[in-house]
Amino acid sequence: MHESPSGRGAGTAGGCLVVAALVVAAAVALVSVLLGRPLPGVQEGGTVAAPQNTAEEPRGRKPSGRKPGVVNIFTEQGLRGSGAAGTGIVIDPSGLVLTNNHVIQGATEIRGTNIDNRRTYRARVLGYQKSGDIALIRLTGAAGLKPAVLDTGGDVRRGDVVTAVGNAGGKGGTPEVVTGTVTATDRQITATDQSDGSTERLSGLIETNAPIKPGDSGGPLLDTRGRVIGMNTAASAGYSMKQEGSPRGYAITARRALAIVRQIQRGDTSDGVHIGRTALLGVQVRTPTTRSGGRGDGALISDLIPGTPAEQAGLRPGATIVGVDEDTVDSPGTLTDLLLRHHPGDTVQVIWTDRAGSRFSTPVTLAEGPPQ
Template sequence: MSEYPVRRGLRAAVPILLAVLPALLVPGCRVVENGGTGDVPPVVETTATKQAKPSGRKPGVVNIETEQELSGTRAAGTGIVLTAAGLVLTNNHVIKGATAIKGTDTDNRRTYPAEVVGYDHAGDIAVIRLTGATGLKTAAFASASRVDVGDVVTAVGNAGGKGGSPAVVTGKITALEQAVTARDDSSGTSERLTGLIETNAPIKPGDSGGPLLDTRGKVIGINTAASAGLTTKGAEPKKDHRGYAIPSDRALETARRIQRGEASSTVHIGRTAMLGVKVRSNGRSPGALVAEVVPGTPAEAAGIPVGAAIVAFADGVVDSPTALTSMMLAHHPGDAVRIEWTTRQGARLATTLRLGEGPPQ
């Protein structure tokens, strides 16, 4: 398994005031840094051939738009229809931080408000529900276990976040079992993803969450990250596109778990709890250092100040910002939790508060 740092350039994010100016869209999905009702559909066994032609666009693609009030941005991505009643598979980073979500089915051209059913932060998978949707055309899936290097593929998505008919690009599978460090330009965060399908199809910002199709039009992967470097083949440098997709088998396994309501250490079901602080590493000291307190939140009401270090949450010890996030995801809005923090002067304080509701993480 090889590894590349990758820029996640698959979700388009813009300041609210610039949302109507497509030329000012900024990549907000991760980039390689070096250069309803009804069941989730079963995997259909099929094999693409290297000599076959690209499949072109198939049914079951959704353009997703989100509003992120806390950061003052809008974002756009793609989803894949799982059920006729409106369950849609997408990337977690497409809906991360969203305070409002809407999805436009590209087959019937209708736009629906959407709610988050659940998400896997570590695996970059989320399931949303299009409210009021019925009779949607669903995507067909195939197992990614039978794909091979050289197979022809098609990537479909909301390229550039422009909406309308999905963009369609083609290429070949260039590697399997790839590991990347993916960075989200809109938040500055990064994470490591493994076991990905690599393709030279020119995936663009906005394509996150869209399907990677085999030659029969079956979904074999969920597009999640991309990079475009330069190579010096021949006399002139050429762009070297590398796109990365989560294998369909893994994505569907997570989607089924979410649909069944099975929470875990990485899978969160339903609404997301919020404390109301932005935290960072506390250097060599334990805890999560409070860098900002969001007005009108439980943290502000409890008097947790900027500069405090949160050291305990519920029944757990907080030794890092990541630990605090994981503990938060195990709770839901309205839960009463005990929280402890140390002040800059070294005093240790504690209180019990009820968590508010915030955007998905």
């Protein structure tokens, strides 16, 4: 469920490239998942260093020019009437690809072009963690791909020379390569999803001054040996990050990203991890306002997606959703979180009020929709 955005513009740091916007409610279902098994090309152990406050000279050799296991990702977002582009990292020869959740959010179709063999594959979402901006997808029919080497235990420190690789600008073709240094580690920033107004606190991030651009999200941040120490994620159209001072790029550590990958492989849905298909309610909502002009509770329906369960159940614009089953809805973001506990085919009781304040309860059977 997303609150109606006013529009989507390019961010100042790396992100997926998005054109236009609409809104869709979603939840997720458990389906068959991969059996947990070690991933090739992963070097484990150790910890990421704490932030360094003193200036340091750049460490390491010259920047890495390697681009192993990079995938250009393109999505169609049929319910939003838009498209998006981003980047992914091959982590298994069978076609497992790590990327940001906001790269595949709202996608009704996903295609990934593997840079090593220049082949384009359809892809499906295996699972994602919205709060951590991490997603795992599979390139359908892929085999024998060259995975990137991920280092989950590298000693990342301020001043380290790094290279960011990605589908900058959504142009496709050979990925763009930019270099810089680590400007801080273990950073915490607030990410705002402009589509539903929700905020997430991302922590443990690597900060870099490498000029990451929209479209780079989900791509690798490499050390001087060409190992992936992080996955680029930063401000994008519809997904912005609050930061002070000069614009910076941020990367989720490889260790954190792979921990979520393994959780998806195990079928573990704790900590906000969602696995398999996503369900659809079909409402466009925003935060209601009080008579005095303040923020009200609930999720005000501003529009409906034609032919979806909400319309078929008789919900109409102007109603305010205040509950799902036994749970209270106090904001559009809460509505999204509650629906994400369900899966296509589930019937939920939607509690809502009309313009006069009368309260109603309507059963709605959720359909299948795009990931959130």
